[in-house]
Amino acid sequence: MTLDDIISMGQTPVVAEKKNPLGEPGETVKHNVKRLRESVGLSYAELARKLDSLGRPIPVLGLSRIEKGERRVDADDLVALAIALDASPIALLMPETVEESEPASLMGKPITAREMWNWLRGDQLPDALEGNALAFVVRSRPRWTINLEMPAPTIEVDGRELK
Template structure:
């Protein structure tokens, strides 16, 4: 009897996250129990079995898990989401974007350049379409351009970390 097919199997980015968690955990010399303890301290517990399942591509990492893992491993979230290379000759596959150069993927993730150009209005001349799409991307990628006042997760505090506990 074969195992049932998963309804929504792990995609290429999920597999990259699994590999990066394993790579970074072992690079830092952390046992599963040590990483689990760090995550417990961050109020985002993932038991050792859960960590093993993440690394074995048997458990998904949600956005909150990703942030806690990045903090526990002392890395930027992009270090978990993306391959550990920016070499333009290295091709990587990212969910939703297909296969691209590692450099293009990292530039997109860092908010420097779009990976897929947004729809450009028909009235924009052909000679300005790429510039328009890049400007639209950078506007939406920049927190300075966003209206954070309606975000329920943003509040004004007296100092960094105010209200963490």
Template sequence: MTEDKKNPLGPSGNQVRLNVTRIREARGLTKKDVAARTAGLGRAIPALGISRIEAGTRRVDADDLVVLAMALGVNPTALLLPNTTDGEIALAGKTVPASDAWEWADGERPLVLPADDGSAHVDFQLHARPPFRRRYYMGTSAGRQLAEQDGMRLVEDTDVVRIETSEGD
């Protein structure tokens, strides 16, 4: 008799296993190929481990996720989310539009957008992305303040608006 798992795969874990299979097969790779690639990257996951991941009987931790993404030639988000922006998906017990999940996972915006003055966007950018990789929403005072805090300044030409570093780089 088998015991029930104490902590079974959730929707994200299930999506990872489905995406590992989908991407591996789309690239024409065997489980042994993926295992060899992970070993070459310094975090070996044997072919049996790949089989168990795909079957949902082996969990993927953060380090596994990164090495699998590298071995499959994708970013970690491509393993975490479905390969679509249509419909809704489950994330940690919450159902959200897939397009919102992708924008959140790509660091574009908070997963849930409150009705505010744009400060939630700015706060998300402040903590989700390093300076110079942030999205500055210049239509809000909070966005302009974040850009200034990061040493950016708004330059307006006749045809172009661009953001430069304070040093003019």
């Protein structure tokens, strides 16, 4: 029996609810994929070819489903899409905003666009999230970007500096 048969009999088809629908980050990614694809003037077919050349093929139907929120984007997809769209992965994860004070949301927690940007970069833990701010930065950033060394204290005795 087809969907048309069910509807013609006056019955309403039962559509299964998604067990795990897209959350805020997934909705942001789907919006940004479409926005960035359109801003660089790529068709689905052109983007699919670029992704294929990167070794991460996503067919035209898959790209369409991503933009409709019907297909999730995993970490490998996210990086390949960012490269193919000439953008940073952060550009796919960051809600589109114009002003840094615009409201954003991080898993339901209200924050500003600036706080979201700082969080994505690993620069600062938003006030809306609980945790140790220093530990957040240390865990979020490459070691070479963090200098936790304290200068050795110096003491002056009789005009000489002791270390």
